Amino acid sequence: MKRQKYISWDEYFIGVAQLSALRSKDPSTQVGACIVNTDKRIIGIGYNGLPSGCEDDEFPWERENKSIVDTKYPYVVHAEANAILNATRETKGSSIYVTLFPCNECMKLIIQSGIKEIVYVSDKYSETDLHKAAFKMMKAANISYRQINASEVVKND
Numbered sequence: 001m002k003r004q005k006y007i008s009w010d011e012y013f014i015g016v017a018q019l020s021a022l023r024s025k026d027p028s029t030q031v032g033a034c035i036v037n038t039d040k041r042i043i044g045i046g047y048n049g050l051p052s053g054c055e056d057d058e059f060p061w062e063r064e065n066k067s068i069v070d071t072k073y074p075y076v077v078h079a080e081a082n083a084i085l086n087a088t089r090e091t092k093g094s095s096i097y098v099t100l101f102p103c104n105e106c107m108k109l110i111i112q113s114g115i116k117e118i119v120y121v122s123d124k125y126s127e128t129d130l131h132k133a134a135f136k137m138m139k140a141a142n143i144s145y146r147q148i149n150a151s152e153v154v155k156n157d
């Protein structure tokens with residue numbers, strides 16, 4: 001008889017996203033993303049980090065500073081953007097598993113890459129205006145969404 005305690009597809013893909021998030025150097029928010037096509041194949045993964053050549057020890061990781069230039073915000077590539085850029089196959093019709101609901105900028109990339117479903121864990125920024133803008137674009141583009149629990153298999157302490 002087959003093993004009974006195997007993980008579901010959702011647990012597997014969100015687990016891969018959570019594992020990817022563990023690579024993030026961001027001290028406050030670590031995000032991971034995993035793109036899955038209609039054949040249930042993983043075609044791209046990513047986490048939030050600096051662009052190639054921008055050294056983690058030479059760029060700021062602060063959230064606030066006198067100038068925005070001395071914060072992380074102008075520099076970080078979001079997990080979803082990295083997953084899309086890393087995609088090895090056609091993204092049209094695929095799902096993106098992400099540990100945090102996408103921001104407005106990533107939502108534009110998700111729409112333009114033909115991703116049709118967003119599966120996420122946290123929506124801790126749901127009260128912000130930019131989240132509302134992201135949500136509005138997602139609805140207009142007919143992208144479906146669902147929230148799931150984090151995988152117990154991958155923990156980030």
Ligand SMILES: Nc1nc(=O)n([C@H]2C[C@H](O)[C@@H](COP(=O)(O)O)O2)cc1CO
Pocket residue numbers: 026028029030031047048049063072076077078079080100101102103106125
């Ligand atoms: N969906 C997302 N994907 C991401 O990769 N990020 C990244 C950008 C920053 O590195 C970090 C958010 O930092 P903070 O504002 O919570 O300290 O997470 C943020 C969001 C939020 O929408």
Ligand SMILES: [Zn+2]
Pocket residue numbers: 078079080102103104105106107
């Ligand atoms: Zn984003």
